[in-house]
Amino acid sequence: MLTARLLSQLLAFPSVRIFHGIRPAEANRPRIPHAISAGRQVNSGRLRSLAPGKYTKLPTGQIYCDSRYIGQSVLPMISAVRHWRHTADRPQVTGLVIVHPTPDRALAPAPPAPPSADLFWARAHESVRDLSCRLPPGGQPVSLPVMSALVAATSEEEIR
Numbered sequence: 374m375l376t377a378r379l380l381s382q383l384l385a386f387p388s389v390r391i392f393h394g395i396r397p398a399e400a401n402r403p404r405i406p407h408a409i410s411a412g413r414q415v416n417s418g419r420l421r422s423l424a425p426g427k428y429t430k431l432p433t434g435q436i437y438c439d440s441r442y443i444g445q446s447v448l449p450m451i452s453a454v455r456h457w458r459h460t461a462d463r464p465q466v467t468g469l470v471i472v473h474p475t476p477d478r479a480l481a482p483a484p485p486a487p488p489s490a491d492l493f494w495a496r497a498h499e500s501v502r503d504l505s506c507r508l509p510p511g512g513q514p515v516s517l518p519v520m521s522a523l524v525a526a527t528s529e530e531e532i533r
Contacts, residue, residue: 376418376471380407382501386508388412388515392527397456405453408523409469409504412513413462415523416504418469419450425478428485436485447492454491462518467507468492471500 383389388411395405395417407418426438434448450468457466468491472484484494495503 376407376473376497376500379471379497379500380409380418380504383409383504383508386411386505387511388513389508390515390520390523392523395523395526397453397526405457408527410464410515410519410523411508413516413519414465414507414509414513415457415519416467416469416507417450417453417457418471421445421470422473422475423484424475428483430485451489451491457522460519460522462516462522464516464519469500469504470494471497473497 377391377393380391384391390410392408392410393406395408397405405417405419409416409418424438429437430447431437434446434451436443436445436447447468447470450470454466454468457464470484470492472494474497484496493503493507
C-alpha cells in the first residue's frame, strides 16, 4: 500500500501508467509488484523494508547487512528486467527497489550500491523524485505494444 500510494503521485506526469501485479506468461518468471510505463520506458518495482545497518551486494546478487545475509537477492528482479526488455516494441526497462524504513525507524537506511544498469534503489521518501528524473522528458506517446503486453500480464482489477 505504501509503495502504491507513492507511485500514484507519478500519474501527474504525461503518458505515465501504473500497473500492479505483473505476471509474465512464463511460470518460472517472478511476479513484478509494480510497473510504471511512460512511452517505451518501463520501470518495474519492488519494495523492501530494511533494518538499520550497512548494506552490500555480492556478485551472486545476495544482499548482506553488516556482513550477514538477509535472505534477499537482486537476481530475480534483474532476470525480470531482462525478460521484459525482449517483449513487444523492445521497451527500455529498468528495475527499481523502493526501500522503506522498518517500523522502528523514521528513515530507511542507505541501500546497497546499484548492482548494474538494470536496477536502481531509492529510499521511499526520495522515490517519486528519483523516478520522475528517469521518465522521458516532456512525455512520449504511449507505446501500444508495450501497453498491450503489460495489460495482458496484469489482472484486470489491478490496472490503474
